[in-house]
Amino acid sequence: MFYKRSLPLIICFVMGVLAFCQEFVAHPSADAFREEMTTWFRIMGGFAVFIGAYSLLHMHVTRIRQRQQGWGYSAFVFLGAAATIAAGVVEEILKGMGTFEEGKSFSSFDWLYDYIQVPCGATIFSILAFFMASAAFRTFRARNTGAFLLLAAAIIVMFGNVPISEEVGRWLFPNSSGWQMIFPRANAVLMEYPNLAAKRGILIGISLGGISQSLRILLGIERSYLGGGE
Amino acid sequence: MTRTDRIPRHILPPVAAVMLLVSLCGAQAPNGPTSSTLLVPSTPSTQSTSSTLTRPDPATFRAYDRPSDDGSTVAVEWGLSRSEGKDIYYVVEIASREDMEAGKFKEAARIPAGDGLKSDQPKYFGHSKANEKLHYAGIEPSAAYPPDRAAIKAELGKDLGIKPDTMPGDEKLRRYIDNEKLQRYMDKEKAKRLVAEQRRLNQCPYYFRLAISDGRETRYLEENGRVKIVSASARPNLLKLFKANNLVFSVVFCTIVLLFIRAARRGAALFIRKIAGLEAVEEAIGRATEMGRPAFFVHGLTDMDSLATIAAVNILGRVARRAAEYDTRVRVMNSFPIVMAVSQEVVKQGYTEAGRPDAYNPDDVALVASDQFSYAAAVSGRMVRERPAAMFFMGSFAAEALLLAETGASTGAVQIAGTDAYTQIPFFVTTCDYTLIGEELYAASAYLSREPRMLGSLRGQDVGKAFLMILLVVGSLLLTFGVLTGIDFSWIQHILEPF
C-alpha cells in the first residue's frame, strides 16, 4: 500500500515543490536541475508513444476477437500498421548496410506517408465544410439575443476575411478609399476589441482553474492520474 | 545594491509583508557585493586641456554583482555627465588582477551618452526615479577573458587517458581507437566544459575603469588625481527577486483555494448561483414526459479522468432522478467502458432515490461506438429513429459536436448542451436552447454534487476572479485619474510587471 499509493503521492508532492521553487531561484543549480529533469522527461516521452499504440491495437484486437460490429475493418488498421512498420524497418536495415541513401533512394516508408496518410488526414476534417454548410442552412438559428449576436459576428468575420469583401467595398464606394476597406476593417475591429476582451476573460478564468487543479494534484487531492486500482 | 528600491512605496499591506519576507530571504543569499575601490596613479592618457568633456562624478562610479542573476554579470554604473550629447560615449574597461597590476585594460562595453540608463533595466533594479540619473553596463567578464580552449582540450585528453601528442586527428591514435567517435565525443564534452569554465571565469574578481570620449579625445574618470578603478566579482544569487509578484500571487491564491477546500470539507455552506441551463433540465424532462418520448443524454468523447466527464456524470445524476420521478425514459450514450459503468451506477441511483428502482433498465446506458465519426453517425441514427423530446450533450466534444447538434436540432427536440471545449460552443449555442459555457459546466456539477473538492476550488477561483476584476477596474480608473491630475500611479503597473 505504501509503495503503491503513498510513495507516489509523496514523490509527486516533492517534485511539484521542487519544480515550483526552481522557478524563483536564480542560482545556476536551478537551471542545471531543470535541464536534467527535462532531459529525463524527453527520454521518457519516447516510451509513452508505445502505450498509446498498444491501447489502440488492443482495442482493435478485442474488436476482432469479440466479433464486434464492423470487426472486419479493424484488419485494415493492422494492414496499414504492418506495412508502414515493415517499410520503416527495411529502410533502417538498408541504411545500416549502407545501400540506402537519404533523398536519393526510393523510400517506401515516405511513400506510404505521402500517399496514404497525407491524403486521408487532409481530407477527413475537410468533410466538415459540407456539414457546416448544411447546418448553416438547416439549424444555425438566431434563437435568442446571444445566438443573434453570434451569427452577426460570424457573418462579419466570414465576409471581412475574404478578398471579395474588398471587391464589394470598391463596388459600393468607388470614390472613398476609406470606406472601401469597411468590411476588412469591421472584421479587424471586431477581432481586436470585443473578441479580445472576451477571450482574455475566458483565458484568465481558465488559468485560475488550471492553477487550482495543479494545486490539487500536488497535494494529492486529485489523483486520477494514478489510474485505477488500490 | 539595495533591493528595496524596486519595491514601490504605495503597496497593499499583505503584498508588502510577503515581499519583505522574500527580501529577507534574498538578503541571506551569498551575494554580498564584493566591490571595493582602488586608486592607482593616473596613467598618462590622451588628455588635452582644451577639453569640453566633463567627467561624471567619480563617487557615482561603482561596480557590483548584479542582483537576482545566475552569477554571470557584473553591473557597472555611473552618474550622468554634464556634457552628454551627440557623438559622446563612455567606455568601460575591464582587467583581471594580473592585467590590472600590469596596467593592461580591455574594452568591455561602449555606451553612447544618453543611452544605457539603469532605468532601462527595471527587471533587476526596479523603477526608482534615481535610476534615471545613472548609466549602467552589464558586463560579462568571460566575453573579455574567454576560456582557454587549448587547455580545456588538453585536460579532456588527460581525463580520457590520451596523451596530448596523440590527440584525435593524430595518425598514431587512429590505429587503435575509432577516431570519429572519439572526436564527436570530445566535441560534445569540450562544449560542456567550456560552459563550466566560462561560469568560473565570470565569478573571478575583475577591475573596471571608465572613460568618456567624443571620438577625438578620451578622458578617464579620476578621483584625487588618479584614475579611479573599481572592482567586483559576479556571484550567483539565490532568488529571482523580480518574480516576487508572481510568487506572492501564486502562494496567496493557492492558500485561498486550499482554505476553501478545507472549509467545504467541514461542511461550510458555500453558495453557488443558480445556473440557467440546469433549471432548463427540469423543463426539458417535463416536455419529454408530456410528449411521451424519451430523453437522450450524450456524453463527450473523453474518459472518466477528465473534469468535463466527471461534471457530466454529476449532471446525469440529476437528469436520471427527474426522469425517474416523471416516469420518462432516459437513454445514455457514451464511448468509454468506464464511463458507461459509472453512468449505469448513477442512473440506477437516480431511480432508487426517486423510489422506483424497478424501473431502471441497464440497457438504456449503452456504449455506442469508440471513434469520433462512428460515434456521431451512430448517435445521429438513434436520434432519427427514436425522436427524443429532450437532448442533453454534456462533456468534452470535438468536431462531432456539429453533427450531433445538427441532427438533434432537426428532430425538433429541446437541446441542452454543456462543454468546456470552447471551439465547439458556437455550434451548440446556435443549435441548442441552453448551453452551459466552459466553467459553468463545472459549476453546475459542483452545485449538484456539493463535492468539497470542486466546491472549494470554485470558491477559491471566485475570490481570485473578484480580486482581478477589482484590480482591473480600480487600476484603470486610478491610472486615468493620474493622467487627468498628473499624479503618478504607474506603480500599479509596476507591481504587476511580469519578468
Place this chain on the structure above:
Amino acid sequence: MPPIEQPASTKTRDVEILVVVVCLAAFLLTCLLAQWPEGQSKVSAKGFGIILAAGLTLIMYSFLYRDNPLFKAAENLYVGVTLGYTLITTYRLSLKPDIIDPLFIDPPTLGVFAGELARRFVPIVLGFFLLTRLSRKYAWLSRYSYTFMVGWGAGIGIPIVVHTFILQQIQPAIRPLLDAETFRALTPFSWLTLSSPALWSIIGTLVILVGTVCVLFYFFFSMEHKGAGGAVSRVGIWFLMISFGASFGYTVMARVSLLIGRVQFLMEQWLGIAGR
C-alpha cells in the same frame, strides 16, 4: 460489458472485407519489399501514389453520401498507417538518438559508456515502468513514472500560468483610458468629434476593459446574477457571444480551406487542370 448492437446482415460482409484486406496486403507488401524503383517500371511510384491518394480522397468524401464500407476501410487504413509512422519516427528520432546511439554506438571507451548509462539510467527505468501500465499486475509501477511527470508539470505550471496568462494579460489590460500625451494635446471639446483619435482610443480601451471584467463576472459563481450583477453578466454574455461568433466564422473558414486544399490536389495533381 454488454455487446454493441449488431445487425445480422453485416456478418457475411465482414468475411468479404477480410478477403479484400488479405489480397491488398499481399499486393502492397510485395511492392514494398521489392523497393519499387522510381522510373524503371512503366507506372512510377509517384504516379501510382497520386492515383491512390486521389482514390482515398474521393472515398473519404463518399461519407457525405452515407457511411459506407469503403469509407470505413480507408479510415481504418489511415489509422493504421499513422500508427506505424508514429512508431517508426519515434524510434528513429527519439529512442535511437537518445538511448541506443549514446549508449551502444557512440561511446568511444567503456568509461564513457558507464558515464552515459549513469546519466540515463533513471529515465530509462522510468520509461520501462511506464510500459507496465499495459500489465494488470505491475501497473502500479507506472505510477512512479507518472508521478514524476505530473508532479513536475503541476509544480512548474503554477508560476508559469501566473506569469503568462495572468500577469502578462492583466498588466496590459490595466491602463489609462487615454495616455498622457494624447491628453495634453487635447483642446476642450476637440475629442468629441468623430474623427478624433482620442475618442476612439478611449472607446477601444473601455471596450476591452468592460468586456474583460464582464466576462470574468459571468464566470463568477458566488453571487446571484440579479439586479446590477445581472446587467453586468448580461453584457458579459454578449461579449462572449461575439467572440464565439468570431470563432465560428474562423472555424468555417478553416474547414473551407481544408476542402480547398483537397480540391486543389485533385484538380492540379491528379486531373492536371492547372488553375490560374
Place this chain on the structure above:
Amino acid sequence: MKITPEATLRRQEITRRIIYALVALAVITPFIYALPVKFKPMTLSKNLYDKVESLKPGTPVLLALDYEPSSMAELQPMSIAILRHCFRRNLRVIVMTHWNTGVGLCKDVCEKMAAEAGKESGKDFVFLGFKPGYQNLVLNMGENLLGAFDKDFYQKPTEGMPVLEGLRSLKDIPLVINIAAGASIDGLWIPYGRDRFGFDLGAGCTAVMAPDLYPYLQSKQLIGLLGGLRGAADYETLIAKPEAATKGMQAQSLTHVLLIVLLIGANIVYIGRRYYGPKEA
C-alpha cells in the same frame, strides 16, 4: 398535419445533398474560371513579415512547424512562404516539429525550399526533426539546444554545424516562428518559450485557433500572426510569390458568400415564421 419520420428524413436528405452540391460547385468553379481577387495584406501578417525583413543576414531563426496532414492545407503554404522568405534573406534557419506525424511534411517543405534557394543542410539550414516532450522539450532547448537535439533528422551530429555556430540555447535565438495546429502556440511556445527565454515569437495558425490568440497580440507576447489560409495568402502577397494560398482565396471567397447567403436566408425565414407565422403546437 402528421409527417412520418421517414418522409421528414427523406426531405432532409435531399436538402442536405443540394447544399453539398452547391458547396462543391463553389469550391471547384474558381479552379476552372478564375475570379479576379485583389487584396491588401492584414496588419498582423504584415507585422510578421516586417520582423523577418528587419533581421540581418545570418541571424538564426527557429521555425517550429507543429502540425500534421489534417491541417496542412492551411499551414503548409505558410511554411513554404516563410521558409522562402528566410532563405531569400539569407537567415540561418533551424526547423523542428513537436508532432511526429508531421515530420514528413516538414522534411518535404525543407528539402523543396532548400533546393529552390540552393541552400545546404548543415551550413545554411538544419532540419532537427521531431522529439517528444512538448513543454519539457522547449524548456530543455532553452537550457541546452544541442543537448536536446544532438543529431539532426539525417542523423548528422549537430555539434560543430556551421548553421548552429554560437547557439547554445533558445536565449541566443532572436526570433522563433511557430506554425501550429492545436495548442502549440499558447500552450508551449508562449509560456515555456517566449516568456522565459525572451525571444520574439511570431505565429502562424489554423483559422480555428486565430481568434483565441488575439489577447497575446495585444500583450506583445506575439509579434505577428498569420491566421489560416488568408494569413498564408497575405504572406505570399508580401513576398510577391503568389501560390496555392492566394489561388485558394478565390474559392474561399465564393464559398463564404454561399454560406453567408444560406445562413442569412434561412434565418430570415426562421425569424419571419417565429414572429408572423403560425405558432407551433
